[in-house]
Amino acid sequence: GISVNVDITERVVLEERLRIAADIDELTRALSRRRFYEVMGGEQRRAARYRRPLSLIMFDIDRFKEINDTHGHLAGDQVLVFLSDVVRRQIRDSDYLARFGGDEFLLLLPETPLDGAVRTAERLRAALAQQPCGELGAVKCSFGVCEYTPEETGDDLVRRADRALYQAKAAGRDRVAADPAFPSAHPRAGWDPAM
Helix, strand or coil, X not given: CHHHHHHHHHHHHHHHXXXXXXXXXXXXXXXXXXXXXXXXXXXXXXXXXXXXXXXXXXXXXXXXXXXXXXXXHHHHHHHHHHHHHHHHHHCCCCCEEEEEECCEEEEEEECCCHHHHHHHHHHHHHHHHHCCCHHHCCCCEEEEEEECCCCXXXXXXHHHHHHHHHHHHHCCCCCXXXXXXXXXXXXXCCCCCCC
């Protein structure tokens, strides 16, 4: 009887470790892409239901390939860890940071309209510029920002943030761009979820 309990306990511990591993990016300790989409879905429903603002920031490291090519992939990993640590210190407990893939990150900001998200992105950009990452120096990033509109899917929102990020890159990198399609599409008074 006792050995069965031990086996079950070990299995429960292992399953919990696997679940956490699936939810968290091992290198940066940010949320995994899959877990982020789950969280984002819940936050989108909440934002739509209660007519609350919700914004998304997508950002990546400028010239990350050059860092890897010049200094090696371990240096690249070091930059990713550094970046996620700096960002985590700058954001609220209610914000969600995820590693989207490679050097791309997503930051979901509940209760934050577009202008607040742009200010957050500018603050992150400045914080990274002021703190050198070892001998690699300042880590420069580009940021794309957008605000959720109730008819959007998670993929729509990510696509708009990606489009804004692309604009920031095209405008010369190391800057913040907001998606112009919806200057502030936050559903205020009069919005009808049935429409």
